Amino acid sequence: MITLTNLSKIFRTELIETHALRDINLQVNEGEFAALTGPSGSGKSTLLNILGTLENFDAGDYLLDGISVKGLSDAALSKLRNEKIGFIFQSFNLIKDFSIYDNIELPLRYRGLKASERKQRIEHALELVGLHARRDYLPGQLSGGQQQRVAIARAIAGQPRILLADEPTGNLDSLMARQVMELLEQINQQGCTILMVTHDPDQARRAGRHIQIIDGQLSDAVLYDPLAAQSA
Amino acid sequence: MEQFIYYLKVSFVSIKRAPLPYALTIFILSVGLGIFFANATFYYQLNSDPLPHKSSKLFFPMMLLAPYECTDCKPPAVLSYSNIEKLSQSDIPSAKTAMYSADGYLRKNAEQTPMPVNIRITQRDFFSMFDVPLLHGSVWPDNSARLEIILSKATAEKLFGRTDAVGEKLLLDDRHLTVTAVLDDWQMLPRLYDANNRNHLSPADDIYLPLETGYDMNYLSNTQSQTFDDTDYRKLSTQGRTGALNQLQYWVQLDTPTAQQAYKQFMANLAQDEKVAGRHPSEPNNQLVAMRNIVNYFGGESSDIKAFALVTLLFLLVCLFNASHLSLNRYLGNQYEFSLRRALGASRGQLQLQMLADVLLMAVFTIAGALLTGYAGIKLMNHLLPRNSLFSSWDLPLLLSLLAVAFICSYLVTLYPSLRASFGTLNQQLKE
Ligand SMILES: Nc1ncnc2c1ncn2[C@@H]1O[C@H](COP(=O)(O)OP(=O)(O)O)[C@@H](O)[C@H]1O
Numbered sequence: 001m002i003t004l005t006n007l008s009k010i011f012r013t014e015l016i017e018t019h020a021l022r023d024i025n026l027q028v029n030e031g032e033f034a035a036l037t038g039p040s041g042s043g044k045s046t047l048l049n050i051l052g053t054l055e056n057f058d059a060g061d062y063l064l065d066g067i068s069v070k071g072l073s074d075a076a077l078s079k080l081r082n083e084k085i086g087f088i089f090q091s092f093n094l095i096k097d098f099s100i101y102d103n104i105e106l107p108l109r110y111r112g113l114k115a116s117e118r119k120q121r122i123e124h125a126l127e128l129v130g131l132h133a134r135r136d137y138l139p140g141q142l143s144g145g146q147q148q149r150v151a152i153a154r155a156i157a158g159q160p161r162i163l164l165a166d167e168p169t170g171n172l173d174s175l176m177a178r179q180v181m182e183l184l185e186q187i188n189q190q191g192c193t194i195l196m197v198t199h200d201p202d203q204a205r206r207a208g209r210h211i212q213i214i215d216g217q218l219s220d221a222v223l224y225d226p227l228a229a230q231s232a
Numbered sequence: 233m234e235q236f237i238y239y240l241k242v243s244f245v246s247i248k249r250a251p252l253p254y255a256l257t258i259f260i261l262s263v264g265l266g267i268f269f270a271n272a273t274f275y276y277q278l279n280s281d282p283l284p285h286k287s288s289k290l291f292f293p294m295m296l297l298a299p300y301e302c303t304d305c306k307p308p309a310v311l312s313y314s315n316i317e318k319l320s321q322s323d324i325p326s327a328k329t330a331m332y333s334a335d336g337y338l339r340k341n342a343e344q345t346p347m348p349v350n351i352r353i354t355q356r357d358f359f360s361m362f363d364v365p366l367l368h369g370s371v372w373p374d375n376s377a378r379l380e381i382i383l384s385k386a387t388a389e390k391l392f393g394r395t396d397a398v399g400e401k402l403l404l405d406d407r408h409l410t411v412t413a414v415l416d417d418w419q420m421l422p423r424l425y426d427a428n429n430r431n432h433l434s435p436a437d438d439i440y441l442p443l444e445t446g447y448d449m450n451y452l453s454n455t456q457s458q459t460f461d462d463t464d465y466r467k468l469s470t471q472g473r474t475g476a477l478n479q480l481q482y483w484v485q486l487d488t489p490t491a492q493q494a495y496k497q498f499m500a501n502l503a504q505d506e507k508v509a510g511r512h513p514s515e516p517n518n519q520l521v522a523m524r525n526i527v528n529y530f531g532g533e534s535s536d537i538k539a540f541a542l543v544t545l546l547f548l549l550v551c552l553f554n555a556s557h558l559s560l561n562r563y564l565g566n567q568y569e570f571s572l573r574r575a576l577g578a579s580r581g582q583l584q585l586q587m588l589a590d591v592l593l594m595a596v597f598t599i600a601g602a603l604l605t606g607y608a609g610i611k612l613m614n615h616l617l618p619r620n621s622l623f624s625s626w627d628l629p630l631l632l633s634l635l636a637v638a639f640i641c642s643y644l645v646t647l648y649p650s651l652r653a654s655f656g657t658l659n660q661q662l663k664e
Pocket residue numbers: 011012013018019020038039040041042043044045046047657660663
């Protein structure tokens with residue numbers, strides 16, 4: 001469902017040009033769970049942002065379900081993000097003064113769903129992440145693991161086909177990280193394609209597919225030992 | 233609609249996040265707008281047309297008729313009794329009235345303490361020309377002298393405790409007069425018929441006396457009089473009608489351009505006749521000034537109000553600048569939230585609706601604040617410049633325009649910052 005051909009991204013500032021991604025060719029199929037690893041600064045987040053259409057690119061093409069995102073208007077891209085893609089961030093990115101319920105409601109609001117439909121989807125997502133009892137809490141009243149589960153609930157409430165997760169367990173201790181990982185696996189089993197940036201070799205192993213990116217390029221070589229990167 | 237209420241709720245939450253900078257933004261805007269409102273009110277009222285349906289038909293004729301050689305002389309702003317007699321002979325105008333004002337003391341009977349009154353000494357057409365509303369009685373049937381007086385509503389109430397005083401006897405400077413009519417509430421704003429004495433900003437007169445009676449009773453003008461010969465202005469009753477004692481304002485109603493043209497010709501002929509008769513050796517210099525131009529013609533525009541208008545406009549700009557700076561900081565502080573909303577699928581259009589909700593809330597607060605400050609500002613200005621106090625009322629068109637200005641300012645203050653925040657790089661905020 002995702003096809004990248006010769007995709008490149010350059011960040012230009014007044015002083016320097018950073019080739020964040022060079023000549024990426026990548027095919028991700030429906031239902032895959034892919035782990036994206038690589039050293040810090042290698043371009044993982046940039047790749048994820050491009051896949052999520054949050055960022056544009058300089059060369060190559062990106063086909064989503066056979067359609068190039070290059071020609072799409074802002075409205076079409078927004079709709080695509082809203083309906084097909086869910087984001088999970090390392091720092092959760094919940095709105096602090098919105099209740100858990102209101103946070104999960106955000107993407108559904110932008111889709112223009114009816115109140116009853118929104119409610120049903122939010123309840124379902126809360127059920128799935130096991131936080132139904134906390135629906136009226138504020139994010140600050142939850143633990144990090146719980147907050148990330150809220151973020152996951154927000155990402156999946158719209159029933160996206162792709163979930164893009166940028167180091168979702170990066171801020172969590174190992175127990176909480178395992179819970180989040182199990183949750184993602186469960187979501188994947190229900191048919192959702194997942195791309196997840198991680199530094200955890202266990203997680204990378206558990207994912208069905210391992211994509212490695214070094215210095216902006218995809219690499220098959222086992223040049224990079226995630227264990228070593230983690231201890232560094 | 234439900235969605236828009238949601239946007240309003242979101243705006244509210246983000247205000248609650250940092251209430252102080254928000255309150256400061258509102259405060260700055262309110263002060264700037266309030267002071268602007270107060271000043272705009274005066275400006276608007278001063279420049280309004282008191283008789284929009286007929287002001288273009290009312291004219292103020294002026295003639296230079298001086299019994300001596302005079303080069304480069306402007307025609308005097310007032311005319312003599314004999315000038316008026318000659319001008320009145322034309323029946324081109326559909327209405328015409330001569331007038332001046334004087335001071336007097338009025339009481340019901342000799343037992344009462346007299347009260348000072350301002351007297352407009354005028355002719356019968358005055359009331360129809362300037363749309364003066366009558367409450368009781370009727371206007372004098374002609375322009376001859378009669379011991380009859382017309383009262384303003386306030387004067388009638390002051391003297392008799394009621395408005396229907398028709399037929400009552402009064403003492404004006406201890407001469408007996410009968411009330412023939414009582415006016416309804418009336419205040420022409422600005423009072424353009426008195427602009428040549430720069431009295432157009434003052435309240436209407438208390439009582440109205442026939443012109444001939446005013447001359448007979450020797451009421452001297454309390455504004456402007458000029459003599460062009462050896463007439464003694466104090467001997468109005470005996471010399472005022474024959475001598476070159478100029479003290480009368482004169483207004484004519486000319487309903488069509490043809491009539492206006494014809495009247496100009498009539499004035500030119502009259503000046504020529506006077507020249508031939510040897511009463512006016514100089515070149516003719518006639519003016520026929522339209523009512524709407526009269527203040528301008530006499531240079532009676534209040535320069536203090538004008539200067540102040542400019543200052544308040546500049547002040548408003550400074551306030552706008554400051555408020556939008558504050559608001560920019562607020563939005564940049566919330567920029568990550570814009571990016572998040574974009575990531576969750578909000579289109580630019582949806583973000584703009586959110587922004588509109590922000591604008592609406594800000595407009596509501598700002599309008600409330602500006603109306604309060606504006607009201608206080610008017611009170612203050614009335615205190616400092618009491619002679620402008622008649623010009624401080626808000627009518628519907630003015631109020632609506634003021635509200636529109638407040639809304640536009642709220643929009644400007646929100647627009648730029650929120651656009652900047654929503655067009656920032658999308659991903660940057662979310663990456664870390
Ligand atoms: N907005 C940006 N402007 C300039 N350079 C950027 C920007 N975002 C990322 N970069 C650079 O691009 C490279 C890849 O960054 P990133 O994708 O965040 O790496 P990773 O997520 O793998 O740590 C880095 O060198 C980073 O400094």
